[in-house]
Amino acid sequence: MKRVYFTLTLMSLFGGLNAFATVTKDGVVYDKMSDGKCFVVGYDEATMPTDGIVTIVNTINIDGTDYTVTGILGGADYTDYNNNGKTGDDRAAFFNCKKIIGLRFADGSDVTLIGDHAFKSCTNLKTIENIPSKLTEIKKWCFEETGLESIDLSNTNVTIMQDGVFFNNKSLTSIQLPNKLENFWDNAFKGCTALKNIAMPSTVVGIYNSVFEDCTSLSNVTLKEGCTTLGHHVFKGCPFTSFTFPSTLNSIGEYAFENTNLKTVDLSNTQIKNLPNGSFLNCPQLSDVKLPIGFTYIGNHAFKSSPIASITFPPTLEKIDTWAFQYAHFKNVVIPTSCSAIGEGAFSENDNLTTVFINGVKCYLAVNAFANCGNLKDVYITSNDEPNAERYGYPFKNNSADLTVHVVPNYLDTFTKLVTCNAPKFDSNLSLTLGKEWTTLTSAYNLDFSNVEGGLIAYTAKYNKDNDAVALTPVKKVKAHTGLILKGEAGKTYTVPILASNEEGLDEATDNQLVDCVDAVWSTGRDNDYFLSNGKFVKSKNHGWALPGKSYLYINGGRANKSESPLRVYVDNTATAINGITTNPVVKDEAYYNLQGVKVQRPQHGVFIHNGKKVVLK
Incomplete structure (x- = not known):
C-alpha cells in the first residue's frame, strides 16, 4: 500500500506522465497535451540556434510516435498541464525569452493556435516568417512587448484580435491584418508607437476599447463599410488628421478620439x-x-x-x-x-x-x-x-x-x-445683418416688416410651372415658421419688431413654397430643392442640412423642364427676363421677351415683357 501511495504522489507532483515526455529540438520543447494534441510547451536557451531563429516543425516524435504540432502553449491553456512547476504567464511557451530573434514555421504547418502570453516580453523577437494559413486563434497578450517590426496575418483564418495581443509593441511599424478579421478586443494595439498605417478588411464589425490608444505615429486609418462599433479610448492620442466614418457605424465610445488631430x-x-x-x-x-x-x-x-x-x-x-x-x-x-x-x-x-x-x-x-x-x-x-x-x-x-x-x-x-x-x-426685437442683398430667413417669432427702417422687404415665393420661374410676393406681418426671402442692403443691420405670439392680422401665405427651417432640415430631394445663391435659385447637388434660420424652395415634382440652369424670378407677379432676382426698375432695355424669357426680335401679336412689364400687342 505504501508503494502505491508513493507512486500516486509523484504523479500528482509532476502533473501526470506528460511531464516526463517532453522532446526538445533546436531549442524548442514539444509535448503531448491531455487531449492528445501536440504543442510547443517551452524553450531551451542552451540548445537554441546561435542566430536566434527558432523553427516550429510540423511533426515531432514523442515516445516512438510522430505527432502533428498544432499549437503553441499559452499561460491559461490546458490547466491540467503543469509545465515543470511553472504557473501563470510563466507557463506560456516562450514567455520572456530574450534569445529568440526570429520565429519561423515550417512549410505546411498545421498550427491553429498560439496561446495567451506565448511570446510576451520577447523583446528581441523581430520577425515571424511563414505564418500558417490554418492559424485561427492568437490569444490575448500573446505578443505583448515584443520587438516585432512588421507582421503579415493576411492569409490566416484569425477573426479576432484578442485583448492586448500586440500591446506595447513599440517597434511595430506595419501589419497586414487577417482577411477574415471581424473584431478587435480591448488594448489589441495600444501603445504601438511606431505603427503608421492600418487598412481594415471589409469584414471588420467592431473595434473595442483602447485598441489603438497612444499609437502616436498612426497617421492613416482606412475603415470600411460594415463596421458598427468604436469603443472607449479607441483612437485616443492618435495623430491622424482625417477619418472616414462608415454609414454602418452606430456607436462611438467615451474619449474615442480624444487628443487626435x-x-x-x-x-x-x-x-x-x-x-x-x-x-x-x-x-x-x-x-x-x-x-x-x-x-x-x-x-x-x-x-x-x-x-x-x-x-x-x-x-x-x-x-x-x-x-x-x-x-x-x-x-x-x-x-x-x-x-x-x-x-x-x-x-x-x-x-x-x-x-x-x-x-x-x-x-x-x-x-x-x-x-x-x-x-x-x-x-x-x-x-x-x-x-x-x-x-x-x-x-x-x-x-x-x-x-x-x-x-x-x-x-x-x-x-x-x-x-x-x-x-x-x-x-422684443430681432436684429438682422444682411450678408448679401438677397437672403433667406425663417424665424420662430411672429415678425413685423411693415415699417422697418432702411427699407427691408420680406417675400414669400411660389414656383410657376408654366413659366418655369418663381414668383415673389411681398408680406408685412409674418407668422412664425414662415419661409422668407429678404431684400435689403448688404452689410446693413436692420431691427425687426417681434410680435406677440397671439398676434392677430398676420399675412396669410398659403401658397408659399419656401421650407420652414427654424430648426435644421435634412434635404434629400435634390430634384425638388432649390437654394438661393448669389440672387439665383440653384439646385444643390449634395445631401445635407439646410441651415437653421434659413429657408429653401421646395418644388413638388421638380421643375417642369428639368433644366439645370438657375431659376428666373418674378417680383410683384411681374416676370423679369434675367436669371436671378431683379426688381422691376432694374430692367431698362427696350427689348421684348416672351413669357419664357426668350428675347423676341420682331414681336407681333401676343403677350410680351417690355421694360419689366407685361404688355399685349394686338
Whole structure:
C-alpha cells in the first residue's frame, strides 16, 4: 500500500506522465497535451540556434510516435498541464525569452493556435516568417512587448484580435491584418508607437476599447463599410488628421478620439444617435462637425477644448451636457426646438460667440451655460411659454454689458424681473445683418416688416410651372415658421419688431413654397430643392442640412423642364427676363421677351415683357 501511495504522489507532483515526455529540438520543447494534441510547451536557451531563429516543425516524435504540432502553449491553456512547476504567464511557451530573434514555421504547418502570453516580453523577437494559413486563434497578450517590426496575418483564418495581443509593441511599424478579421478586443494595439498605417478588411464589425490608444505615429486609418462599433479610448492620442466614418457605424465610445488631430468630423451618413463623454475632447485642429439624422445627445466634455467653428444641431437633439463645447470657436449657435437642457458650462469661454438662438420650448439653461463669452451680444429665446425660475440657472455669468436677450413681448416684463435669467438687457426685437442683398430667413417669432427702417422687404415665393420661374410676393406681418426671402442692403443691420405670439392680422401665405427651417432640415430631394445663391435659385447637388434660420424652395415634382440652369424670378407677379432676382426698375432695355424669357426680335401679336412689364400687342 505504501508503494502505491508513493507512486500516486509523484504523479500528482509532476502533473501526470506528460511531464516526463517532453522532446526538445533546436531549442524548442514539444509535448503531448491531455487531449492528445501536440504543442510547443517551452524553450531551451542552451540548445537554441546561435542566430536566434527558432523553427516550429510540423511533426515531432514523442515516445516512438510522430505527432502533428498544432499549437503553441499559452499561460491559461490546458490547466491540467503543469509545465515543470511553472504557473501563470510563466507557463506560456516562450514567455520572456530574450534569445529568440526570429520565429519561423515550417512549410505546411498545421498550427491553429498560439496561446495567451506565448511570446510576451520577447523583446528581441523581430520577425515571424511563414505564418500558417490554418492559424485561427492568437490569444490575448500573446505578443505583448515584443520587438516585432512588421507582421503579415493576411492569409490566416484569425477573426479576432484578442485583448492586448500586440500591446506595447513599440517597434511595430506595419501589419497586414487577417482577411477574415471581424473584431478587435480591448488594448489589441495600444501603445504601438511606431505603427503608421492600418487598412481594415471589409469584414471588420467592431473595434473595442483602447485598441489603438497612444499609437502616436498612426497617421492613416482606412475603415470600411460594415463596421458598427468604436469603443472607449479607441483612437485616443492618435495623430491622424482625417477619418472616414462608415454609414454602418452606430456607436462611438467615451474619449474615442480624444487628443487626435482631426480637422473635420462628418457623421452625417452614420447611424450614431449620441456622442458620449469626451468623445472628441481636446482635438486642437477640429473646426467642422456634421451630425446625422435622428441624433439626440451630446455628452460631458464631448468637444471641450476643440476649436469648432461650425456645427448644425439636428432637430431631434434633446440634450447638450456639461462643458460639451467649452472653448469652442462658434460665432452663431442655434439650439433646436426639441432640446430640453443645456448643461453647466456647455458653451462657456466661447470668445467668438456673438449670437445664440434657443428654440427649445422649455429648454433648461444650467449655471454658466454661456458664461464668459465676451463677444456675445444677442440671445434669442423664442419660446412662447411663460418663463419661470426653474428653467434658468444663471446661464450668462461674466458676459458683456451689451448682451441683450430677445423675447416675445407677451413676457418681456416677466423676463426682465426673472433673476435666474441673469442678462443685463431684454427687448422684443430681432436684429438682422444682411450678408448679401438677397437672403433667406425663417424665424420662430411672429415678425413685423411693415415699417422697418432702411427699407427691408420680406417675400414669400411660389414656383410657376408654366413659366418655369418663381414668383415673389411681398408680406408685412409674418407668422412664425414662415419661409422668407429678404431684400435689403448688404452689410446693413436692420431691427425687426417681434410680435406677440397671439398676434392677430398676420399675412396669410398659403401658397408659399419656401421650407420652414427654424430648426435644421435634412434635404434629400435634390430634384425638388432649390437654394438661393448669389440672387439665383440653384439646385444643390449634395445631401445635407439646410441651415437653421434659413429657408429653401421646395418644388413638388421638380421643375417642369428639368433644366439645370438657375431659376428666373418674378417680383410683384411681374416676370423679369434675367436669371436671378431683379426688381422691376432694374430692367431698362427696350427689348421684348416672351413669357419664357426668350428675347423676341420682331414681336407681333401676343403677350410680351417690355421694360419689366407685361404688355399685349394686338
